Amino acid sequence: MPEKDSREEKNFFPEQPQRNKVFSVKGCHNTDWGLKNRLARIFRPRTGKSLMLAIDHGYFQGPTTGLERVDITILPLLKWADSLMLTRGILRSIIPPEFSGGIVLRASGGPSILKELSNEHLALDIEEAIRLNAAAVAVQVFIGGEYETQTVNNLTRLIDATARYGIATLAVTAVGRELTRDARYLRLACRICAELGATLVKTYYCADDFETVTASCPVPIVIAGGKKIPELDALTMAYQALQAGAAGVDMGRNIFQAANPSAMIAAVRLVVHQGYKPKEAYEFYLQQAEKSRKKTE
Ligand code: R5P
Numbered sequence: 001m002p003e004k005d006s007r008e009e010k011n012f013f014p015e016q017p018q019r020n021k022v023f024s025v026k027g028c029h030n031t032d033w034g035l036k037n038r039l040a041r042i043f044r045p046r047t048g049k050s051l052m053l054a055i056d057h058g059y060f061q062g063p064t065t066g067l068e069r070v071d072i073t074i075l076p077l078l079k080w081a082d083s084l085m086l087t088r089g090i091l092r093s094i095i096p097p098e099f100s101g102g103i104v105l106r107a108s109g110g111p112s113i114l115k116e117l118s119n120e121h122l123a124l125d126i127e128e129a130i131r132l133n134a135a136a137v138a139v140q141v142f143i144g145g146e147y148e149t150q151t152v153n154n155l156t157r158l159i160d161a162t163a164r165y166g167i168a169t170l171a172v173t174a175v176g177r178e179l180t181r182d183a184r185y186l187r188l189a190c191r192i193c194a195e196l197g198a199t200l201v202k203t204y205y206c207a208d209d210f211e212t213v214t215a216s217c218p219v220p221i222v223i224a225g226g227k228k229i230p231e232l233d234a235l236t237m238a239y240q241a242l243q244a245g246a247a248g249v250d251m252g253r254n255i256f257q258a259a260n261p262s263a264m265i266a267a268v269r270l271v272v273h274q275g276y277k278p279k280e281a282y283e284f285y286l287q288q289a290e291k292s293r294k295k296t297e
Pocket of ligand 1 (some may be wrong): 054055056059085172227250251252253
């Protein structure tokens with residue numbers, strides 16, 4: 001028999017209705033608790049936005065510039081990242097298990113940069129994603145590409161698997177060289193991924209009409225950084241994407257290939273979570289970079 005409840009007086013607060021807080025991640029209010037909890041490791045609950053640090057490039061291009069030694073160059077950046085997009089190999093071998101942000105595991109692959117890149121297959125079992133405590137898994141989708149159907153099939157198979165366990169699926173809209181990254185194309189690619197069940201979508205930013213891409217996509221969009229560009233331009237791109245409705249950035253090279261990666265990720269964080277304007281964030285970047293230069297003198 002359980003012990004008798006010793007307190008006679010209880011307080012049921014009958015005058016206070018139970019609070020039913022609306023879950024802030026776009027299009028995810030109808031999902032179960034486990035998925036919401038995982039999404040809260042990706043999108044910071046206080047702002048509803050995300051700074052995802054992408055370091056998965058090695059899955060097709062080996063030791064990418066800036067990622068030659070993840071233990072030396074990336075671990076110091078983790079404290080600014082809400083989540084980390086990476087392969088299981090790097091996660092297991094290098095990332096400390098104390099990292100409490102969301103893990104977004106690369107789940108597709110196959111061809112290297114020496115081959116036709118779009119010919120990807122699924123490269124991760126759902127059991128492995130669970131074992132590694134992934135908040136989300138990521139799959140490349142090549143809409144309009146030679147392997148469109150195959151990569152869409154990768155996405156839908158992964159969505160079926162993740163749906164069983166409340167893990168999020170990030171669809172990455174990869175744009176082949178032959179396709180134009182304009183709003184018309186991005187609307188098509190993002191909407192298809194969302195219609196097929198992706199929990200969130202990663203795509204490229206385009207300067208014209210990006211708000212139509214985010215508006216027509218019923219789930220959150222995070223933007224890829226793309227090739228390294230000057231720091232001010234990367235901060236401007238992040239700012240404009242957020243203004244146009246993006247839920248965050250999934251940025252890699254423009255952070256880890258910056259002249260000062262720590263200063264850059266801290267500056268991107270100010271744009272994502274505090275709405276810093278590009279010039280303000282760039283000023284901050286320069287100050288931080290100068291401080292660390294003096295420290296190492
Ligand atoms: C590339 O296919 C990977 O998925 C990267 O995570 C993605 O391109 C984002 O990184 P970056 O900001 O360097 O473009």
